[in-house]
Amino acid sequence: MMPIDATHEPSRKSWVESANSPDTDFPIQNLPLGIFSRDGIDRRPGVAIGAHILDLRTLDAASLLPEDLSLLLKGGDLDPLLAAGVDYIGRLRIIVGDLLDARCDPAVRAAIPQDALVPMDEAQMHLPSSVRSxxxxxxxxxxxxxxxxxxxxxxxxxxxxxxxxxxxxxxxxxxxxxxxxxxxxxxxxxxxxxxxxxxxxxxxxxxxxxxxxxxxxxxxxxxxxxxxxxxxxxxxxxxxxxxxxxxxxxxxxxxxxxxxxxxxxxxxxxxxxxxxxxxxxxxxxxxxxxxxxxxxxxxxxxxxxxxxxxxxxxxxxxxxxxxxxxxxxxxxxxxxxxxxxxxxxxxxxxxxxxxxxxxxxxxxxxxxxxxxxxxxxxxxxxxxxxxxxxxxxxxxxxxxxxxxxxxxxxxxxxxxxxxxxxxxxxxxxxxxxxxx
Amino acid sequence: MMPIDATHEPSRKSWVESANSPDTDFPIQNLPLGIFSRDGIDRRPGVAIGAHILDLRTLDAASLLPEDLSLLLKGGDLDPLLAAGVDYIGRLRIIVGDLLDARCDPAVRAAIPQDALVPMDEAQMHLPSSVRSxxxxxxxxxxxxxxxxxxxxxxxxxxxxxxxxxxxxxxxxxxxxxxxxxxxxxxxxxxxxxxxxxxxxxxxxxxxxxxxxxxxxxxxxxxxxxxxxxxxxxxxxxxxxxxxxxxxxxxxxxxxxxxxxxxxxxxxxxxxxxxxxxxxxxxxxxxxxxxxxxxxxxxxxxxxxxxxxxxxxxxxxxxxxxxxxxxxxxxxxxxxxxxxxxxxxxxxxxxxxxxxxxxxxxxxxxxxxxxxxxxxxxxxxxxxxxxxxxxxxxxxxxxxxxxxxxxxxxxxxxxxxxxxxxxxxxxxxxxxxxxx
Missing domain, CATH: 3.90.850.10 (Fumarylacetoacetase-like, C-terminal domain)
Structure with a gap:
C-alpha cells in the first residue's frame, strides 16, 4: 500500500485560505488532479486546492515543475501522466504540495504567477482522461x-x-x-x-x-x-x-x-x-x-x-x-x-x-x-x-x-x-x- | 441504398495486372481502405488493388488528390476520413478508381510515383481506425x-x-x-x-x-x-x-x-x-x-x-x-x-x-x-x-x-x-x- 507520510500531516496548512476550512473537500492533504478550462476550449491540467484550481500549465510556464513532469502535462487530458504511472503522480503531488504549503519559502511563492490560481467557479471541468475503455x-x-x-x-x-x-x-x-x-x-x-x-x-x-x-x-x-x-x-x-x-x-x-x-x-x-x-x-x-x-x-x-x-x-x-x-x-x-x-x-x-x-x-x-x-x-x-x-x-x-x-x-x-x-x-x- | 453505377462495371480493368485476376479479392470494383506500413511505424492510408497497396500518402505528395480529401489522409488511421462521412469515402473511391483504371490517361498515369504501388507482401497492416468503441x-x-x-x-x-x-x-x-x-x-x-x-x-x-x-x-x-x-x-x-x-x-x-x-x-x-x-x-x-x-x-x-x-x-x-x-x-x-x-x-x-x-x-x-x-x-x-x-x-x-x-x-x-x-x-x- 502507499505509505502514510508527511504529506498527510493534519496540521499542514496552505496559503490558499479556502483550503484550510474544515468543510473543504480539497485541503492541502488532498490535491486531486483534473482537467479544466476557462473558456470550454483550452483544456489544461489542474490541482484542486480549497475553492481554487492550481493551473499546472501556468505553473510550468514559470519553470516551477521539473522537465520530466512538465512533458507529461502538455496535453488536454491526463493520459500521459497516467501512462507514466503512480510514482510520477506521487512526485507531482509532493511538488505541488510544497508550493501550496503555508510554510513555502516566500521567494518561491512569489515565483508562482498570480493567474495560476483559478477560482473554481470561473472554471469549467472536463473529463480528466480520454476514458478509452x-x-x-x-x-x-x-x-x-x-x-x-x-x-x-x-x-x-x-x-x-x-x-x-x-x-x-x-x-x-x-x-x-x-x-x-x-x-x-x-x-x-x-x-x-x-x-x-x-x-x-x-x-x-x-x-x-x-x-x-x-x-x-x-x-x-x-x-x-x-x-x-x-x-x-x-x-x-x-x-x-x-x-x-x-x-x-x-x-x-x-x-x-x-x-x-x-x-x-x-x-x-x-x-x-x-x-x-x-x-x-x-x-x-x-x-x-x-x-x-x-x-x-x-x-x-x-x-x-x-x-x-x-x-x-x-x-x-x-x-x-x-x-x-x-x-x-x-x-x-x-x-x-x-x-x-x-x-x-x-x-x-x-x-x-x-x-x-x-x-x-x-x-x-x-x-x-x-x-x-x-x-x-x-x-x-x-x-x-x-x-x-x-x-x-x-x-x-x-x-x-x-x-x-x-x-x-x-x-x-x-x-x-x-x-x-x-x-x-x-x-x-x-x-x-x-x-x- | 448506395447506387450501382459505372464503378461496378464488370468489364472495367486496371493497369495493375494482378487486379484483373478472376481470383483476386481486390479488383478495381472493390478498392477497400486500410492502414499499412513498410516498417511497422510509419502508418499510412492505402487502397488494396490486386496484390498491391496504393499508398495514398505518396499519391497525395504527387498532388493527385483534391485538397479536402488530402487533409483527411494525413494521420496514422482513417478516423478523419470516417468522420467526414460516406460521401467523402465514395469520392475517394471514384478518384482512386479512375487513376487505377486501364483506360487512365497515360499522362496522368505517368504522374503516379512508382513507389506509390507497394506489394502487399512487403507491407504490414494495422487497425484501420482507432476503434474507440x-x-x-x-x-x-x-x-x-x-x-x-x-x-x-x-x-x-x-x-x-x-x-x-x-x-x-x-x-x-x-x-x-x-x-x-x-x-x-x-x-x-x-x-x-x-x-x-x-x-x-x-x-x-x-x-x-x-x-x-x-x-x-x-x-x-x-x-x-x-x-x-x-x-x-x-x-x-x-x-x-x-x-x-x-x-x-x-x-x-x-x-x-x-x-x-x-x-x-x-x-x-x-x-x-x-x-x-x-x-x-x-x-x-x-x-x-x-x-x-x-x-x-x-x-x-x-x-x-x-x-x-x-x-x-x-x-x-x-x-x-x-x-x-x-x-x-x-x-x-x-x-x-x-x-x-x-x-x-x-x-x-x-x-x-x-x-x-x-x-x-x-x-x-x-x-x-x-x-x-x-x-x-x-x-x-x-x-x-x-x-x-x-x-x-x-x-x-x-x-x-x-x-x-x-x-x-x-x-x-x-x-x-x-x-x-x-x-x-x-x-x-x-x-x-x-x-x-
Missing part, C-alpha cells in the same frame, strides 16, 4: 443481494459472485463529467407484458466509485494481485444512470446495454491513491461461509488494506424544490467499505483474462449499498421496485426519477488524526426525452 | 437457436430476440488486426462443478461480419432508420474469439466479459458500402410467426436491401498440418444473408437508446451460422459442445481449438453481371497460455 463491476454485495430479493431469486447471488469480481464492459463514449444534463433515453420496455418503444419510465441512478487506471499491461499479460496497486491512479464518484425498464427487457442473455449506454456521470477530480493512503481499510463484507477466493486474487496486504473508507451520500432536488428555494434532500448514506472485492482484485481479474487495461481507463465498482434501506444506492432498491415511494419534505413522492430531478453524490473521508477530505460533486439533472 | 451484436439467428438447442432452453430464443437486435459492449482495447497471435486466456472455469483458475480448455472462434462507423451522432441523438446507411463506412471480417468455459461460468447476470475480452481479430480492409452496392439483398430469416419489429426499426428500403450477400468461409490448419505441408481445411461455409437484423437496425437501435456512435467505432454482427452443420460459425456449434468432434484429413480431431491451430476467415461476393470481390483474410493462430 470503461469497465463496470458489480461488487457492491448489498446491491446484488437486494436485486436478488426484489426479483425473488434463489440463491440471492449468482453462484460465481464470491468466486470472482463480476463485471461487464460499459460504454466509454457516453461517460460525461459532472454537471452535464442526462437525457431520458428512448427504448423498448414491456408495457402490459408487451414490448413498446418510448421514453424510459423507470429512470434510476446508481451510486458507485470509479477508479482511473495508471500504466498499462500488454494484451495477454496479467497484472498480478501484488502489483495491482501500481495500476491505480486514483478515484472518483460515478453515477451509472440506469433505465430499469429498458435494462430488464434487454438484459438476457448479454447483460446491460442500452439500459446503461445513454450516460455515465463522473466527478471531475482524480483523488489520488497517495491522498487516500490514510483511508485504506479491510472490506466489511467478506462472507464467512463463502469459499475463499482463488489464489490469483489473494494478497495479504490487499485483504487487510485493499478497501476504501469513504462515506458516500446521494442528494436529490426536484424542479419544484429548486423553484421554492429548498435545499437538496439526502436520500442515501453509505460507505465504500461495503464493497465485496477490492479494486486490486478487479484489475487482476480482468487482466488475468488477457484484457489490456490502458492509462486513463475507467473502472466502476458497481452500486455501493449498505445493509439498511437508507444505505441503498439506487431508487430501485430504495423504493423496492416502485412499491415503497420516497416522500420528499415538500410532499412530492418518487419511485424513479422525474424530468428535472437532479441527483448529486458527495463523499467524505474522515479518520481521527487526519485531515478530512472529499471528492467534489458528481451531479446530473434529468432532461426530458426527445419527442417521439 | 466496439459493440458486438447477436443477430445470427441460427447461432442463437443452436445455442438454445445445446443448452436445452425453451423457448430457444430469448423473448426479446425478434423485437430488437440484442447486443453488448465488447472490449475495444483488445481488437487486433489479422495475423497477430491469440494467446489462450487464463480464467475461472468449472471443473467437476467447482470453479478453478487455469488456461481455457474450450477455446473457440466466432465467424462474424464487422462494420465501421462513419460520421457521428451526439449523445442522446438517435440515428433514424432511414439515415442509418449514411453511418456505415464499410465492412470487414471479424473473429470474436471466445473461451467458452470462462464465458459460461461468468456470464450470469452481466453477459460476456473475460470469456471474450482477450482478443478480437479483424481483417485489415474496410470494404466500402459503395463497393458492396451490388451485393445488397433482403435477409433470409425474417421469422413469419414473429411479431413485426417496432416502427423505429422498420424502413422499406432496409427490409428489401439491408442485407449483405457474402459467402463466408472458415479454414483451419493445425501445427501438424503445416508441418506436413497440408493445406488448411475448410470447416465452415455460410452466408451473411442468415443474419436476422440489418446493420442499419443495429445502428438505429443502439443510437435510439442514446448512445453516441463515433467515427471508426466497430460493430460486430454476432456469429453467422446457417441452418446446417457445415454452416455453423463456431466450434461450439460444429461439435455440439464437444459431443461431435471434427475429424481432419490427417486424422486429427478437434472439439475446440488447440495451441498452434490457425483459424482463417475469407469472404466472397458474387453476382451474375458483376465482378466478384472479397475481403482479404482474417487470421489468428492460438499461442499457448502463460505458465501459471
Amino acid at each position: 470503461y469497465t463496470d463491476f458489480f461488487v457492491g454485495i448489498h446491491h446484488a443481494e437486494e436485486a436478488g430479493r426484489i426479483f425473488k431469486l434463489n440463491p440471492l447471488l449468482p453462484r460465481s459472485y464470491a468466486s470472482m469480481p463480476l463485471g461487464y464492459n460499459g460504454r466509454a463514449s457516453s461517460v460525461r463529467i459532472s454537471g452535464e444534463g442526462v437525457r431520458r433515453p428512448l427504448g423498448q420496455r414491456l408495457i402490459d407484458d408487451r414490448p413498446e418503444f418510448g421514453a424510459s419510465r423507470w429512470l434510476d441512478f446508481e451510486l458507485e466509485l470509479g477508479m482511473f487506471v495508471a500504466g498499462a499491461n500488454a494484451l495477454g499479460e496479467p497484472v498480478l494481485i501484488g502489483e495491482a496497486e501500481q495500476r491505480m491512479a486514483g478515484f472518483c464518484l460515478l453515477n451509472d444512470w440506469s433505465a430499469r425498464d429498458i435494462q430488464f427487457w434487454e438484459t438476457a442473455p448479454l447483460g446491460p446495454f442500452n439500459g446503461k449506454g445513454f450516460s455515465t456521470t463522473i466527478s471531475p477530480w482524480i483523488v489520488t491513491q497517495q491522498a487516500m493512503a490514510p483511508f485504506r481499510t479491510a472490506l466489511m463484507d467478506r462472507i464467512a461461509d463463502q469459499p475463499h477466493p482463488p489464489a490469483y486474487l489473494i494478497d495479504a496486504d490487499d485483504q487487510a488494506n485493499g478497501g476504501l473508507s469513504i462515506r458516500l451520500e446521494a442528494h436529490l432536488s426536484t424542479a419544484a424544490m429548486r423553484e421554492a428555494g429548498d435545499e437538496p434532500v439526502k436520500i442515501v448514506g453509505t460507505d465504500a467499505r461495503y464493497l465485496y472485492w477490492t479494486f486490486a482484485q478487479m484489475i487482476t481479474h480482468q487482466s488475468c483474462g488477457g484484457t489490456n487495461l490502458c492509462p486513463g481507463d475507467l473502472v466502476g465498482s458497481g452500486t455501493i449499498s449498505g445493509p439498511n434501506r437508507e444505505m441503498f444506492g439506487s431508487m430501485f432498491e430504495l423504493c423496492n421496485m416502485g412499491e415503497l415511494p420516497l416522500t420528499l419534505p415538500n410532499g412530492e413522492t418518487r419511485t424513479f426519477l422525474e424530468d428535472g430531478d437532479e441527483v448529486s453524490f458527495s463523499a467524505r473521508c474522515e479518520r481521527a488524526g487526519f485531515a478530512p477530505l472529499g471528492f467534489g460533486s458528481c451531479t446530473g439533472r434529468i432532461v426530458s426525452a426527445l419527442p417521439l | 466496439y459493440t458486438d451484436f447477436f443477430v445470427g439467428i441460427h447461432h442463437a437457436e443452436e445455442a438454445g438447442r445445446i443448452f436445452k432452453l425453451n423457448p430457444l430464443l430469448p423473448r426479446s430476440y425478434a423485437s430488437m437486435p440484442l447486443g453488448y459492449n465488447g472490449r475495444a482495447s483488445s481488437v487486433r488486426i489479422s495475423g497477430e497471435g491469440v494467446r489462450r486466456p487464463l480464467g475461472q472455469r468449472l471443473i467437476d462443478d467447482r470453479p478453478e483458475f487455469g488456461a481455457s480448455r474450450w477455446l473457440d472462434f466466432e465467424l462474424e461480419l464487422g462494420m465501421f462507423v462513419a460520421g457521428a451522432n451526439a449523445l442522446g441523438e438517435p440515428v433514424l432508420i432511414g439515415e442509418a446507411e449514411q453511418r456505415m463506412a464499410g465492412f470487414c471480417l471479424l473473429n470474436d474469439w471466445s473461451a467458452r468455459d470462462i464465458q459460461f461460468w461468468e456470464t450470469a447476470p452481466l453477459g460476456p466479459f473475460n470469456g471474450k475480452g482477450f482478443s478480437t481479430t479483424i481483417s485489415p480492409w474496410i470494404v466500402t458500402q459503395q463497393a458492396m452496392a451490388p451485393f445488397r439483398t433482403a435477409l433470409m430469416d425474417r421469422i413469419a410467426d414473429q411479431p413485426h419489429p417496432p416502427a423505429y426499426l422498420i424502413d422499406a428500403d432496409d427490409q428489401a436491401n439491408g442485407g449483405l450477400s457474402i459467402r463466408l468461409e472458415a479454414h483451419l490448419s493445425t501445427a501438424a498440418m503445416r508441418e506436413a505441408g497440408d493445406e488448411p481445411v475448410k470447416i465452415v461455409g455460410t452466408d451473411a444473408r442468415y443474419l436476422y437484423w440489418t446493420f442499419a437496425q443495429m445502428i438505429t437501435h443502439q443510437s435510439c437508446g442514446g448512445t453516441n456512435l463515433c467515427p471508426g467505432d466497430l460493430v460486430g454482427s454476432g456469429t453467422i451460422s446457417g441452418p446446417n452443420r457445415e454452416m455453423f460459425g463456431s466450434m461450439f456449434e460444429l461439435c455440439n459442445m464437444g459431443e461431435l468432434p471434427l475429424t481432419l484429413p490427417n486424422g486429427e480431431t478437434r472439439t475446440f481449438l488447440e495451441d498452434g491451430d490457425e483459424v482463417s476467415f475469407s469472404a466472397r461476393c458474387e453476382r451474375a453481371g458483376f465482378a466478384p470481390l472479397g475481403f482479404g483474410s482474417c487470421t489468428g493462430r492460438i499461442v499457448s497460455a502463460l505458465p501459471l
